[in-house]
Amino acid sequence: MNTLVKVDRPVFPFTAIVGQEEMKLALILNVIDPKIGGVMIMGDRGTGKSTTIRAIIDLLPEIEVVEDDMFNSHPSNMELMSSYVKEKIENNISVKTKFIKVPMVDLPLGATEDRVCGTIDMEKALIEGIKTFDPGLLAKANRGILYVDEVNLLDDHLVDILLDSAASGWNTVEREGISIRHPAQFVLVGSGNPEEGELRPQLLDRFGLHAEIRTVKEPDLRVKIVEQRNHFDQDPTKFMDQYQLEQENLKEKIIKAQNNLNKVTIDYELRLKISQICSELNVDGLRGDIVVNRAAKAYAAFESKTQVEISDIKKIMTLCLRHRLRKDPLESMDSGLKVEKIFDRIFG
Template sequence: MIIEVQKQDRPVFPFTAIVGQEEMKLALLLNVIDPKIGGVMIMGDRGTGKSTTIRALVELLPEIQVVANDPFNSDPSDPDLMSEEIRDKIKNCEKIEITYQKIEMIDLPLGATEDRVCGTIDIEKALRDGTKSFEPGLLAKAHRGILYVDEVNLLDDHLVDVLLDAAASGWNTVEREGISISHPARFILIGSGNPEEGELRPQLLDRFGMHAQIGTVKEPELRVQIVEQRTDFDSSPMNFISNYNNSQVQLMEKIEQARQNLSKVTIDYDFRIKISQICSELNVDGLRGDLVTNRAAKALACFENRSYVVREDIGRIISLCLRHRLRTDPLESIDSGSKVYEVFEHIFN
């Protein structure tokens, strides 16, 4: 398998070439393996490679089956992932054309309006012709893909609410003047931001499946390695990318295999009890923490080519899943993960 870099409009830094930031890379990979984890919020200092890593992820995304020329990327075999029009065609035994396309990543600009995000209904045409005319928005384009919001902590709270509601329910509903249109909108929501510019409200943070914290690399040798890699990439992008072709292909195949085998992974009842004990002892509100931790542990086990979850899987992901759910006061800072890990060690030992 060869990764074609010649056709790219803009060369993308290879994911496997990124040095450090293991926590962020792990959270992104697990969400690609199991989108039901619920996305990831990445907070870190400026210049720590947040956007570079997220955009590098796109090159690793597998292909999916879609209905050709459908603006909602409908799945031809799953009714829950189809638009209303495609469901009607299949119900009426009409022929639909099927094609393959890579999972897409859609960027949501900070200045986007609600109509641009959710889509718009042509009221004039609806009243004149009696037909629903819908112009899909970014949520439609992101269906079955990734929706990336850079500086999400600067996004209007109302718009963040809309995104999180759609991500949680898997549907987007637009209502105008008594006319309502719904379409599936299942996507992986990835947000990034700089903590100096403010945190999200705890109620909004809780809706993200995972929370990754990244910082500036301190080791001089690693800093030099990062600078040299970036210099090599900038001077000859195609040659640099080709050097990582094999490792990129291996990781792509590993992700695809994990996505296919995820349903076969099991987690012991005793482990599930202990995960819930940890959430209870940390006073985590609701059950999202329990659900996400179970899903992330299974995704990691599958990524490591195992059909069962081991203790180390839970230890690697539990801080990512719970640290942002501990904060109840908006003025408090998010725990680094040490508090979560202390409770994990106590209960699992």
């Protein structure tokens, strides 16, 4: 009898990716503070969107989960554990734990609502009186990253479900009066090509950050990217070893930022100016103000600071606001440039 051996596919190192700084920064900020609300990456085909998103996982520390639990439950944080584990903890029943890599879940384009949210076995529930839950992708993505390629081609109803779960941190499945609720805290990463259609503004606004990436034009950089890819394909282990030290350094920097995030403060005057920029750009609601504050703190933590400075806000402002501006068909200025122009005026 043949035994199937699970082989880990080599992943292109994050630090070896040439260019696309905006996309890399957006991903790093989200793993430092998942409450930023995910990232939407829009750009041309073949610009390394999927490669970069999969590469970020190798920079994250392993997480402790309860063994034999389908939701990657945290052994001590009540907000990140299923009701089954919570019950055990409350009754002082010890649970076995293990360390796993941060889960990375790909959502296929043709996914149904049941596949995403999970299903309740109604037959068992009605005949035997047992609630049996078949977990969906949201359960598998708890405490990890949920990646949706071509999110602009996904059914709006499904995008709504994903965004609601990402914002609340919970997923509720209800069938015929039976309800199951489980934690679903994940970083939602969407990517797409603008040529294939835009997301509705009210859905786009729910993504914390919006990175725009373009095909590299400089011939020398293009040659470097092709060479990197060839070296990786020929001998992945050797190529990964070359970037081992850089990977470790960046990983350490991210872990340090995660641990120091709560110590970072932002002055009232700076918060006032952030809100002034959002107001002048006619950003609907207060989501923009909240995300800018969060992202500025995350970036300051990444730069080993305890106080947010103007340079930190400048670095993340466009990522946070460009997708929240109202579309004016007569407007010739790029939304990113518009954000920069008003930033420069208000911050002088």
